[in-house]
Amino acid sequence: MDVHNAFLQGDLDEEVYMLPPPGYRQKGETLVCRLHKSLYGLKQASRQWYSKFSAALCDFGFCHSESGHSLFYLNRGAASVFIILYVDDLVITRSEISLIEEVKAMLHARFHIKDLGTLKYFLGIEVARSANGLTLNQRKYALDILKDCGLLGTRPMDTPMEQNLKLDNELGTLLSDPSSYRRLVGRLIYLTVTRPDITHAVDILSQFMHQPRQTHLDAAHRLLRYLKATIGQGLHFSCNSTLELCAYCDSDWASCPMTRCSTTGYCIFLGDSLISWKTKKQHTISRSLAEAKYRAMAVAT
Structure with a gap:
């Protein structure tokens, strides 16, 4: 297909084009390839994949959740199935085993998927089941944070922040490399997914991302020492x-x-x-x- 290169950076009549691989085009040619499926690395890939996957689920009877476009649900009588999508990873749960098998058969017919079995680890969150219910924690994720900061052997603390501590924009010297503080606080923000006990401390630390000082970093390290003492804490959802x-x-x-x-x-x-x-x-x-x-x-x- 002979198309001018100006069209290569965007959509052309809702179709996607790319330059041929090296060796498949002669000097002076302006040929491009029309794609019939999305490829990793293209700016349209994520949209095309989501459109294709959501269309397949909607054709089967799923509906979009109002709380998030990555959550889909299907109700058939008293039975329900829920699917959460993150890029190309899926978590499926249900109230009835027969319905989920039907959904998995549909997905196998439409996509090349791999069934990894019972959920144990997803996006840094560890899942443990027992007769009493479901427990979520980020133990490995927290240990990785401590390891990267060199605080695996630090002395634990009983509280995430000093009592009556007031942080501001003026006390303390400016950090020479603020990126390390920003990266640390960013990782702590994700840790609050299963750790509500540190939410307030992380909220305070995140207010100084633009110009962090040594006092802010010391408070963040104090929080890490608290994590060392409570490394396995998380959320428990009781089945009763x-x-x-x-x-x-x-x-x-x-x-x-x-x-x-x-x-x-x-x-x-x-x-x-x-x-x-x-x-x-x-x-x-x-x-x-x-x-x-x-x-x-x-x-x-």
């Missing part, structure tokens, strides 16, 4: 839990020394299982503790 939804929220008052904004915190339980939590600085300055708590209640609701 009720479906009663219960939420707790709280707020301090004008705790930020730089903006005088209050901090909201909440956690939501489904029966005995913690399913949602958050800590975040409020956008406006509250004039009283009661106002700060009402704002926290509104966010939690």
Whole structure:
């Protein structure tokens, strides 16, 4: 197909083209190849793959979840199947074994997939099953963070942050290489997926990514020493839990020394299982503790 090179950087009538491999084109030719499937490395590849996969699931009867485009669900009577997609990795769960076998047969017919069996490890999250329920933790991920920072042999601490510690933008010397601090805090943010106990400390540390100082790095290392003492902690989802939804929220008052904004915190339980939590600085300055708590209640609701 003879197409001008100007079209090679984008779509051409919703089709994708690429230059031929070296050795398949003579000097002076302007031939390109029309792709019938997406290839890794192309900017259109991720969109094409998601479109193809979601279309296959929707044809089978799946629906998109309103909470995220990577979550699909299928209801047939009392039975349900849920699929979560991350790039080309899938996690499938169900309420009835016969329905999931039907879904897996459909996926095998449409795609080249490999069934890895019962979920044990996914995106750094370890999954353990017992008669009491399901446990999620990031033990290996936390150990990797400690190893990269050279703190595997450090002395453990009982708390993630010093009591009444107030960090700001002025105390301490500027770090000569702020990228290491930013990388560390970024990894700690992902660790909060299964560690709600460090969420508040990580929220404070993430406020100084633009210009980190030595005091901020010392507080981050203090948090790592706490992780050393609680390396195996995670979330437990009980199989005997009720479906009663219960939420707790709280707020301090004008705790930020730089903006005088209050901090909201909440956690939501489904029966005995913690399913949602958050800590975040409020956008406006509250004039009283009661106002700060009402704002926290509104966010939690």
